[in-house]
Amino acid sequence: MVLHRAGKPLRMEHVPRPEPGLGQVLVRVRACGVCRTDLHVVDGELTRPKLPLVVGHQIVGEAGDGRRLGIPWLGWTCGECRYCRSGRENLCDRARFTGYDLDGGYAEWAVADERFCFSIPDGFGDLEAAPLLCAGLIGFRALRLCGDGERLGLYGFGAAAHIVAQVARWEGRRVFAVTREGDEQAQSFARSLGVEWAGAGAPPEELDAAIIFAPAGELVPAALRAVAKGGVVVCAGIHMSDIPAFAYELLWGERVLRSVANLTRRDGEEFLTVAPLVPVRTEVEAFPLGRANEALAKLRAGDVRGALVIVP
Ligand SMILES: [Zn+2]
Numbered sequence: 001m002v003l004h005r006a007g008k009p010l011r012m013e014h015v016p017r018p019e020p021g022l023g024q025v026l027v028r029v030r031a032c033g034v035c036r037t038d039l040h041v042v043d044g045e046l047t048r049p050k051l052p053l054v055v056g057h058q059i060v061g062e063a064g065d066g067r068r069l070g071i072p073w074l075g076w077t078c079g080e081c082r083y084c085r086s087g088r089e090n091l092c093d094r095a096r097f098t099g100y101d102l103d104g105g106y107a108e109w110a111v112a113d114e115r116f117c118f119s120i121p122d123g124f125g126d127l128e129a130a131p132l133l134c135a136g137l138i139g140f141r142a143l144r145l146c147g148d149g150e151r152l153g154l155y156g157f158g159a160a161a162h163i164v165a166q167v168a169r170w171e172g173r174r175v176f177a178v179t180r181e182g183d184e185q186a187q188s189f190a191r192s193l194g195v196e197w198a199g200a201g202a203p204p205e206e207l208d209a210a211i212i213f214a215p216a217g218e219l220v221p222a223a224l225r226a227v228a229k230g231g232v233v234v235c236a237g238i239h240m241s242d243i244p245a246f247a248y249e250l251l252w253g254e255r256v257l258r259s260v261a262n263l264t265r266r267d268g269e270e271f272l273t274v275a276p277l278v279p280v281r282t283e284v285e286a287f288p289l290g291r292a293n294e295a296l297a298k299l300r301a302g303d304v305r306g307a308l309v310i311v312p
C-alpha cells in the first residue's frame with residue numbers, strides 16, 4: 001500500500017520484492033501495527049517523507065531462517081554523532097525512520113538493517129506483538145521518563161496508553177486516564193485494565209506524573225495543572241497542535257515539561273524483556289492489507305479500542 005502524496009489515500013500496487021542490502025534482512029510481513037505517526041505522515045503533518053513510500057513501523061516479520069523479527073521506527077543511525085556516542089541514538093542527527101525515510105510494513109515483504117531489529121518474545125502472537133513495537137516501546141520510554149511517582153495520569157487512551165497502563169499497574173503505580181468528554185468506551189476499557197479512575201477533565205486527585213498521548217496542545221496546561229509540585233509531564237507524540245500560552249505558575253514548583261522522541265535499541269530490549277513478565281496483553285483489531293485506508297480512517301476518527309493491525 002503506497003503513499004504517493006500526502007493527503008491522498010494509499011494505493012494498492014504490485015511492486016518488486018525489496019532486495020536486502022549489506023547488513024539487511026528480508027522478512028515476510030506477518031503483521032504491522034497502525035500508529036498515529038502513520039496518520040501524521042499520510043495526512044502531511046510530518047512533512048518530509050520519502051515518496052513514494054510504504055508506511056508502517058511496527059512490523060512483525062519472519063526471516064528466511066524462520067526467526068520472528070520486530071522492525072521498529074528507528075531504522076538506522078549513524079553511530080558517530082554526539083548523540084549516538086552518548087547513548088542517545090534516538091536523537092541521532094542522521095537517523096532514518098521506518099515507514100518515513102525507509103519503506104515500512106504495509107506490504108507483504110520488508111527489508112531492515114538487522115542491527116535495529118528485535119526478536120519477538122514467545123507467548124505473543126504476531127498480531128498481538130505488533131503494537132508492542134511502537135505503542136508499547138515509546139510508551140515504555142515515556143513511562144521511564146516519568147520517574148517513579150506513584151500516581152500516573154494518561155491523557156488519551158489509545159494503543160500506547162492501553163499498554164503503558166498495564167506496565168504501570170504491574171510496577172505498583174496508581175493509574176488515572178483522562179479521555180475525551182463522553183468517551184464511555186475508552187473509559188470502561190481503561191477501567192478493565194486496572195485504571196482506577198477514567199473520565200474527562202481533571203483527575204480526582206493530584207498526579208505525580210502525566211503522559212500526553214493525544215496530539216492536542218491544550219492538554220499541556222491541563223496536565224501541568226494536574227501534577228503536584230515536582231511532577232513531570234511527558235508529551236509522547238511526534239506531532240502536537242500548538243500549545244496555548246499558560247501562566248508560569250503552572251510550571252513553578254519544579255514541575256517538568258518534556259517530550260519523548262523516538263527510541264533507542266536499549267529501550268526496545270528492556271521493554272521486550274518486561275512485556276512478557278507483566279504480562280502485557282494487547283487488544284488488537286485486524287485489517288487486511290488492502291483495507292489499510294479504512295484502518296487509518298478509523299484511527300483518525302478515534303474509534304479504536306486498543307490497537308489496529310494490518311495483516312497482509
Ligand atoms: Zn548519530
Ligand SMILES: [Zn+2]
Nearest residue numbers: 035037134135
Ligand atoms: Zn509509532
